Structures are given as C-alpha cells and as structure tokens.
Amino acid sequence: MKLTGYGIQTALRNWKSQRDLLQALFSDSLKVFPDEKKEHPKELNWKIMAAEDAIAQLQNVQIVYNQKVHTGVEGCSLMLAIRMLGGFVRSEQRWKSEVVKKEDYGFRSDVRSADEVRSVPQMSTQEIGEELKKTSSKVTLFRQAIAEANATEVEFNDYEMPTELF
Numbered sequence: 001m002k003l004t005g006y007g008i009q010t011a012l013r014n015w016k017s018q019r020d021l022l023q024a025l026f027s028d029s030l031k032v033f034p035d036e037k038k039e040h041p042k043e044l045n046w047k048i049m050a051a052e053d054a055i056a057q058l059q060n061v062q063i064v065y066n067q068k069v070h071t072g073v074e075g076c077s078l079m080l081a082i083r084m085l086g087g088f089v090r091s092e093q094r095w096k097s098e099v100v101k102k103e104d105y106g107f108r109s110d111v112r113s114a115d116e117v118r119s120v121p122q123m124s125t126q127e128i129g130e131e132l133k134k135t136s137s138k139v140t141l142f143r144q145a146i147a148e149a150n151a152t153e154v155e156f157n158d159y160e161m162p163t164e165l166f
Contacts, residue, residue: 001163005069005078005150008062011166015058019051054165064160069152071145078149085142092139095132099125 022044029041066079073081123131 001158001166002153002155003061003065003166004153005062005065007166008058008065009150012055012058012062015051015054015165019048019055022048022051057162058165061156061160061165064156065154068154069149071142071149073141073145076145078146081142081146081149085139085146088135088139088142092132092135095128095135098128099132 025039026041026044026048029038029044032038063079066082067077069078070076071078071081076084
C-alpha cells in the first residue's frame with residue numbers, strides 16, 4: 001500500500017478523535033438509571049484501548065515514513081528536518097522578541113547603580129533584524145521542504161503497516 005505523510009496524519013487524527021469520543025462516554029457509563037441503556041464501561045474501555053493501539057501503530061508507521069522520505073534540504077530525512085525545524089523556530093522567536101522589545105520604564109538591567117556603568121548593545125537593531133531575516137528564511141525553507149516531503153508516496157508492506165488502520 002502506498003501512503004503519504006498527510007494520509008498518515010489524517011488517519012492519526014481520526015483515531016484520536018474516536019478515542020476522545022469514547023473517553024467522553026466512559027465516565028458517563030459508570031452509572032446508569034434503571035430505564036437507561038448505556039454501553040458497559042468494560043466494553044468502552046476495550047474500544048478505547050483498541051484506539052490507543054491503533055494510534056501507537058500509526059505513530060510507528062509515521063516514524064518509518066519520516067525516516068524513509070528525504071526532504072532535499074541539507075540532505076535531511078523528513079524526521080531530522082522536523083526535529084531541526086523546532087530549533088529554527090525557537091531561534092526565530094528569540095530574534096523577533098528582541099526586535100519588538102520596548103523600553104522598560106521601571107527596572108533598568110543595563111545600569112549598575114554603584115558607579116552608573118551602562119551596558120552597551122553588542123548588536124544594532126539592524127543587525128538583529130538581519131539575523132531574524134536569515135532565521136525566518138531557514139524556517140520557511142524547512143517548512144516548505146517538510147510540506148513537500150509529506151506529499152511523497154511511500155510503499156509499505158503489510159508487516160510495516162496494517163491496512164485496517166486506514
């Protein structure tokens with residue numbers, strides 16, 4: 001069977017939604033009025049556990065997929081690109097927070113009160129902006145590569161991917 005990353009993500013979302021619905025029904029099933037018909041908690045728990053098993057199996061399929069597919073960016077597998085993206089996004093956020101930082105009118109951490117020695121910036125706002133631009137470009141590059149890689153079809157055998165999960 002051929003799959004894309006998007007197909008795996010969709011199947012995961014469906015199973016998680018099913019599990020969440022069953023979990024919502026579970027607590028209510030523990031008590032019943034004499035005239036009510038509700039599914040037994042043991043049966044609901046069995047269905048929840050089946051959904052949990054399907055989610056775990058799909059996550060395993062996703063790991064295999066992410067290792068098989070390459071992004072074309074810096075020779076990275078999809079798995080590595082996804083992991084690297086997190087660091088680039090955090091770096092982008094750090095630079096962005098410095099560009100938009102406003103003057104603090106209370107505590108001044110740039111002054112040592114004993115002799116009024118002031119700290120001086122190591123980078124200008126323009127230099128910080130340039131670093132933000134470089135990092136943002138890297139984030140965009142990796143996001144595009146990940147999106148394209150997730151559209152790649154990969155052949156899975158029955159051992160790697162139980163077809164009943166889709």
